[in-house]
Structure formats: C-alpha cells, structure tokens
Amino acid sequence: MVLRRITLLHEEKSAKEEYPFSIPSIQSMTELDLTKRVTFFVGENGSGKSTLLEGIADVCGFNPAGGGRNNTYDVDASESALSEHLRLSWMPKVTNGFFLRAESFYHFASHIDQLGAESLKSYGGKSLHQQSHGESFLSLFLNRFQGKAIYLLDEPEAALSPQRQLTFLRVMHELVQEEDCQFIIATHSPIIFGYPDATILSFDDGEIKETDYESTEHYQITKYFLDHRKKFLKDILDD
Incomplete structure (x- = not known):
C-alpha cells in the first residue's frame, strides 16, 4: 500500500457548527484505514466526500484546485479548510500523483496551455482545450498518469460517457x-x-462506513430505474 490511514485530529477541529466540520460525516470521522489499491467515496451531494478528498490532496501537496505538486495557479475558493486537521500515514511515502477536480478542470487546462508546448507533451501534445471534455480527461489519464503514484479523482465521470467510463476503468486497472x-x-x-476488489466508503447517514456495491443508493436507484423505467417515471412525474 501507499497511503494507509487518514486521521482527523479532533483536538484541533474547529467548532462543530463551522464548515466543513458541520458536515455530519466529517464531524464523526476519526480514522480511515485504506486496505485496497482503489477506494471509492460515495454519497449524496453535500455528504462530505469531495471535502475530504480535497483535504487529502492539499496534505499531499497537490494543488487543491486540481493538478500535481508542481502545478501552481489560483482558483477562487480552492483552498482546503480541512487539510490542517488531517494526518496521513504512508508506507512508503509517495510524492508523485495528481488531484483531478472536475469542476475546475477548465482552469487546469488553461494553466497547462500557459506553460507552453513542452508541458503539453505530458498531456498528449495537444491543448486540453482543443479536445472535447471527455477526450481531455482520457488524454490526462493516458499520458499524465504513470509511475508509482497516488491519484485522487473527484467525479471523473463528469466528462465521460458510459463507454468512456469503461475505458477509464481499463486504464486505471x-x-x-x-x-x-x-x-x-x-x-x-x-x-x-x-471496479472489482475495491473498498466503497459511504458518506451517507452522518458517518463514513464501508459498504458493498449492491447496498449503495446509487446502484439501487439506477437498477430500479432501468428495470422499471415506465413505472418509475410515472410515479415521479404524475400528480
């Protein structure tokens, strides 16, 4: 393993009513042990998964707006409020990696353009802005991701079609x-x-807990919709 444990220091936490400590899953967190090469954070919007991932990225030295350790650029509200309260346990420590933040990827692409043609070689040799959103994500995965490293990805599916998501799984594997x-x-x-043999951590119900694939709300809603599309739509659309 690389990153083995994430610890939130309670004695250093801000008042519980202040963001991000007002988020129930963050408030109840103490330690998370990572036992698999791939860990998923799942849960509703606002459940804390992106907040924790951004904090981890900041502690790793990655730009919390997206990028690696050497990508220095500013985006409004990109500073993590959680990172100073987190401790990461490594075995061994790895400094190589990348934080993908889908919502600010446009700014990252602009940053790479400003660095010039030499930097573009690490992203397929073509401006990320000159590719579709999905193509630019895959270009990042195929060209920039290499070597022993830790990769933190916040909603990579935002730019990927179902077929491209399957391609991403192959690249990740x-x-x-x-x-x-x-x-x-x-x-x-x-x-x-x-993805098989991964840990799935749910951030719902005010705590972070391991769950199995079929127990996630995302899976259950998606499966029910696909199995009962007409009834599902009738139930939610009809008065």
Missing part, C-alpha cells in the same frame, strides 16, 4: 496492476465504483 498506483475516487457513477 493497468495503472494499479502494472505501475503499483493507488486511487481514491469520489463518484456518483455505479459503472466506475463497480
């Missing part, structure tokens, strides 16, 4: 198996968190 990489991914996609 090769990185895990051949490059000894570790992934922590916050996602709403049942396709992505269907």
Whole structure:
C-alpha cells in the first residue's frame, strides 16, 4: 500500500457548527484505514466526500484546485479548510500523483496551455482545450498518469460517457496492476465504483462506513430505474 490511514485530529477541529466540520460525516470521522489499491467515496451531494478528498490532496501537496505538486495557479475558493486537521500515514511515502477536480478542470487546462508546448507533451501534445471534455480527461489519464503514484479523482465521470467510463476503468486497472498506483475516487457513477476488489466508503447517514456495491443508493436507484423505467417515471412525474 501507499497511503494507509487518514486521521482527523479532533483536538484541533474547529467548532462543530463551522464548515466543513458541520458536515455530519466529517464531524464523526476519526480514522480511515485504506486496505485496497482503489477506494471509492460515495454519497449524496453535500455528504462530505469531495471535502475530504480535497483535504487529502492539499496534505499531499497537490494543488487543491486540481493538478500535481508542481502545478501552481489560483482558483477562487480552492483552498482546503480541512487539510490542517488531517494526518496521513504512508508506507512508503509517495510524492508523485495528481488531484483531478472536475469542476475546475477548465482552469487546469488553461494553466497547462500557459506553460507552453513542452508541458503539453505530458498531456498528449495537444491543448486540453482543443479536445472535447471527455477526450481531455482520457488524454490526462493516458499520458499524465504513470509511475508509482497516488491519484485522487473527484467525479471523473463528469466528462465521460458510459463507454468512456469503461475505458477509464481499463486504464486505471493497468495503472494499479502494472505501475503499483493507488486511487481514491469520489463518484456518483455505479459503472466506475463497480471496479472489482475495491473498498466503497459511504458518506451517507452522518458517518463514513464501508459498504458493498449492491447496498449503495446509487446502484439501487439506477437498477430500479432501468428495470422499471415506465413505472418509475410515472410515479415521479404524475400528480
């Protein structure tokens, strides 16, 4: 393993009513042990999964707006309020990696353009802005992700079609198996968190707890919709 444990220091936490400590899952957190190469954070919007992932990225030295350790640029409200209260336990410590933040990826792409042609080589040699959103994500995964590293991804499905999500799973699998990489991914996609032999951590119900694939609300709603589409739509659309 690379990152083995995430600890939130209670004695250093801000008042419980202050964000992000007002989020129930963060408030109840003490330690998370990571036992698999791939860990998924799942839960409703506002449940704390992206907040924790951003804090981890900041402690790793990655730009909390998105990027690696050497990507320095500013985006409004990109500073993590949680990182100073987190402690990460490594074995061994790895400094190589990347934080993908889907909502600010446009700013990251602009930053890479400003660095010039030499930097673009690490992203396929073509401006990320000159590719579709999905193509630019895959270009990042295929070209920038390499070597023993930790990758923190916040909603990578935002730019990926279902077919491209399957392509991403293949890329991730090769990185895990051949490059000894570790992934922590916050996602709403049942396709992505269907990756085998991964840990799924739910942030719902005011706590962070391990769950299985079929028990996640995302899976259950998606399956019910696909199995009973007409009835489902009738129930929610009819007065």
